[in-house]
Amino acid sequence: MAFTWGGKWAAAARTPVGACSAVLLLLVAALAVFAPILWGEAAEFPDTKAIMQDPSSAHLLGTDSLGRDILLRVLVATRLSVSLALAATAIGLVAGVVLGLAPSVLPRRAGRLVTAAVNIAVAFPALLLALFLAVIFGVGMTGAVLAIGLAGAPSFARLTHTLAASVSGRDYVAAARVAGVGRIRLMTRHILPNIAEPLIINATIGAGASLLAFAGLSFLGIGIQAPAYDWGRLLGEGLDRIYTNPLAALAPGAAVVLIGLAFNLFGEAAAAVLGLRTPRTRFAAPGGATHATPAEGDDLLVVEDLEVSFPGVTPVRGVSFTVRSGEAVGIVGESGSGKSLTALAAAALIEPPGRVRAARLDFLGTAVLATRPADLRKLLGTNLSMVFQDPMTSFNPTRRIGRQLAEVAEVHQGASRREAMSRAVDRLRAVHVTDPERRVHQYPHEFSGGMRQRAMIGMGLMAQPRLVIADEPTTALDVRVQREVLRLLSRIREDGAAVLLISHDITVIKQTCSRLLVMYAGQIVEDLPVAARPRHPYTRSLLAAVPDLETDRDLPLATIPGRPPDPSDFPAGCAFAPRCALAEDRCSTDAPPLTTRAPSHRVACWHPEAAS
């Protein structure tokens, strides 16, 4: 984390507002440390000869009812005022983070209760809540710190919840989940470090508000009690003499406003810098271990009549296919055809409100939909690995590559830290990452895109997965690196693992796979050996849209007219009919079933022969 934080705080301090507030905060820090040491005694010293004096050269802000110098008291009060505000902010932050993450860790019903309670508390003005809590906790310093801290917790909780929800959709979290990483560890290692930055920036802004709230409570007499004093108490005392010596009230008031503003402005400047830079998320996926139970027969993954739905849409409908041990199967189709959802459902990674139904969804002979989450984590974590599409989001950006690879071996194989790290080095070497001993200590942003993708595959191979699901693993890579990654995936098969490769690029699939599943509008429209001649007009159009050496360059490249249908409005008959040159009346009313037309060749078309 430090590698990005340092840079961002420094960048914030370079903006004009950030620089002024940073200087002011440094000054306050110095005062908080040194003022009580230098002037603590003098500020406490009563002088009966100098009671209630107006400002003079001896006492720049005058004296109070015991003849003590008001300026010295304002300076000395810096320590207590600022440290109590920071303590209250820390309490609010910690309580807020715990409450914000609780819904993700607790059982669903308890989680909902926490969320509802937080939502109600957020709707309540924080200062009123602080007053209410201060009365409950009792008058005094401890009560005030707790009251202000807990009153700030709901807004931190809401922020944490929102940030965690946005991060939990990232590939590296999904990958960690597939690897069987438990919820608590997922929160502390993968989610919290990636939301810490905005949280801390908000806490900086919140410290200003706490300072103000503290001054308010002390001013009202329910905060700091005599003989201790903070700016709020000094303000209250000064107010009694506002007409004779206004400076006695103005000075502590100005200190509260100025320092509160400095906290706010510095936090805002840091937030602006953070907002300008998109976080460098990257990341990859893990895989599993040994001890795979042999599947029934040769079938590794059996999917029958799979349906994935979200409220109002069913983007995957009636999908059936099988992946056998050592086989490489490709899924191809245009964007939105349901390729990724099919793969995510196979890896049990569809989150509510998404729903998965299937007549059969078996991995290694185990019914995925009927297995308890803990057992499923173990089964998938040790036998399935996922390589995701976006090399920018596949690794957790806040952790060193080696640690991320090693976690798989530690969680699933009970390997010691040292053993796991040496396996990580070995796996990086296996995927041709040069100088792996040094590279394991680097962060994801220090790897190039291609190297990161290879490291991701290396992570997938930390154990011996029986199935590697790769979702568009080469999309973001240049052609040379693409070829290397595809070669790596082919090599995985030599070690006995099966590969399910998802791509919108049919040539990528042809290079790597032996069998091809063509998806259109959430269904498989053709399932064929790569070497076979396609029979579905859609598959033929996809192939025709790819130029090869024999393509006549004088003719425009073939394209498929029209657009795929929207998942919320699939047509009644064949979904491809509106774009198909061979469509007839029946095609738009009756959906063609996926029928075996030749050995290992299924087609969903009313006129496949005509198409061949």
Ligand SMILES: Nc1ncnc2c1ncn2[C@@H]1O[C@H](COP(=O)(O)OP(=O)(O)OP(=O)(O)O)[C@@H](O)[C@H]1O
């Ligand atoms: N959480 C969701 N809620 C609602 N609809 C969703 C959700 N996730 C995906 N979809 C829809 O499901 C359809 C299929 O999505 P999927 O990601 O499987 O497509 P894809 O074929 O992998 O496309 P791409 O190549 O662009 O990744 C899309 O239309 C998408 O909008």
